Amino acid sequence: MHFYQPERIQIVDSHTGGEPTRVVLDGGPDLGGGTVAERQYLLQQQFDFFRTAVIHEPRGSAVLVGALLIPASVPDCVTGVIFFNNVGYLGMCGHGTIGVVSTLHHLGRIHSGSIRIETSVGVVAAHLGEDGSVSIANVPSYRKVKDLEVDVPGIGNVIGDVAWGGNWFYLVRPSEQSISQDQIETLTNRAWSIRQAVNNQGYPEVDHIEIFGPAAASENDSRNFVLCPGKEYDRSPCGTGTSAKLACLAQDGKLAEGAEWLQESIVGSVFRGTYTWLDREAGVIAPLITGKAYVTGETLLLFDPNDPYRWGIK
Numbered sequence: 001m002h003f004y005q006p007e008r009i010q011i012v013d014s015h016t017g018g019e020p021t022r023v024v025l026d027g028g029p030d031l032g033g034g035t036v037a038e039r040q041y042l043l044q045q046q047f048d049f050f051r052t053a054v055i056h057e058p059r060g061s062a063v064l065v066g067a068l069l070i071p072a073s074v075p076d077c078v079t080g081v082i083f084f085n086n087v088g089y090l091g092m093c094g095h096g097t098i099g100v101v102s103t104l105h106h107l108g109r110i111h112s113g114s115i116r117i118e119t120s121v122g123v124v125a126a127h128l129g130e131d132g133s134v135s136i137a138n139v140p141s142y143r144k145v146k147d148l149e150v151d152v153p154g155i156g157n158v159i160g161d162v163a164w165g166g167n168w169f170y171l172v173r174p175s176e177q178s179i180s181q182d183q184i185e186t187l188t189n190r191a192w193s194i195r196q197a198v199n200n201q202g203y204p205e206v207d208h209i210e211i212f213g214p215a216a217a218s219e220n221d222s223r224n225f226v227l228c229p230g231k232e233y234d235r236s237p238c239g240t241g242t243s244a245k246l247a248c249l250a251q252d253g254k255l256a257e258g259a260e261w262l263q264e265s266i267v268g269s270v271f272r273g274t275y276t277w278l279d280r281e282a283g284v285i286a287p288l289i290t291g292k293a294y295v296t297g298e299t300l301l302l303f304d305p306n307d308p309y310r311w312g313i314k
Contacts, residue, residue: 004029006050006053007302009053012025012107014295014296015099015293017095017236017237017270017271017291020063021064021066023069023103028070029050040089057312058313060086065095066083067082067099072118078110079117083096092165092239092240093167093240094236094241095234095291098126098136101134112129115128122139124138135289138166138240138288138289141246141284142282143163143251144164146248148161148162150194158172158194162203163247166239166243167244168203169210170209171241174212174214176213177211184225187211187225187227191227192231195207207229208238208241210226210241210245224241224245233266236291237270242273242289243287250275250277250283251283257275258275258276260273271289271290272290273288
């Protein structure tokens with residue numbers, strides 16, 4: 001076992017559009033210096049039991065996304081953050097970043113205005129509005145492959161785009177399929193089968209599947225179902241997934257620079273997305289995602305050395 005043996009870990013829980021974020025304020029392992037990416041690698045290699053203790057049952061649940069706050073290596077960033085979930089680590093997390101900003105505001109560490117946060121895939125800028133809304137200037141996003149056709153066992157041919165929005169997505173071409181809460185089991189099974197087919201076709205980096213359908217509310221542009229790496233669905237519209245969607249829309253000429261896209265989640269929450277071009281020829285955009293988070297609790301996670309499940313049920 002490691003010298004790091006936590007007895008207490010201080011957390012703040014929140015949700016962004018229904019999707020929970022667990023921010024770890026204190027009690028994590030000493031990861032030394034270096035970039036957030038370097039310290040995330042160290043956490044993964046030497047202290048992964050910290051992740052499972054925070055996220056897995058009996059303290060957590062499979063849907064939780066963790067956010068460990070660490071000092072930033074970039075001087076003008078207010079914090080660094082390492083995102084993780086029930087199966088591993090995330091590059092960037094849109095809903096999680098909104099949750100982090102709202103948590104910092106709840107704690108009195110920041111006020112309305114603009115800040116910068118260092119993640120493992122780069123620095124993101126955020127703006128906290130007077131109304132509590134948070135806008136995230138996400139990492140540069142782009143489409144890698146257009147209209148990739150995959151043969152999915154039990155389903156048939158599926159067509160979609162492979163795109164980067166801070167995580168790798170396969171965005172399934174919109175259809176008339178119902179994107180509703182009573183179809184979650186069906187959508188989960190479908191998305192999982194699609195992911196396996198995409199991975200087997202030569203895209204092992206794709207670990208998020210995004211299925212689209214008509215919005216439930218007339219003022220919104222689209223409704224989505226996003227299956228995350230650990231086979232849990234995103235309750236929010238997914239910040240990195242919306243960024244990937246904006247990149248595809250931009251390249252296809254279906255959404256003008258600066259125009260707003262209202263992305264609805266399967267539970268009805270909405271993110272507002274816009275973009276500016278970074279490199280039109282290469283198809284690279286700078287997405288801006290806006291949503292709201294709400295703090296739901298503050299607590300100490302306790303670790304009894306006699307607890308056989310203190311590192312989580314694996």
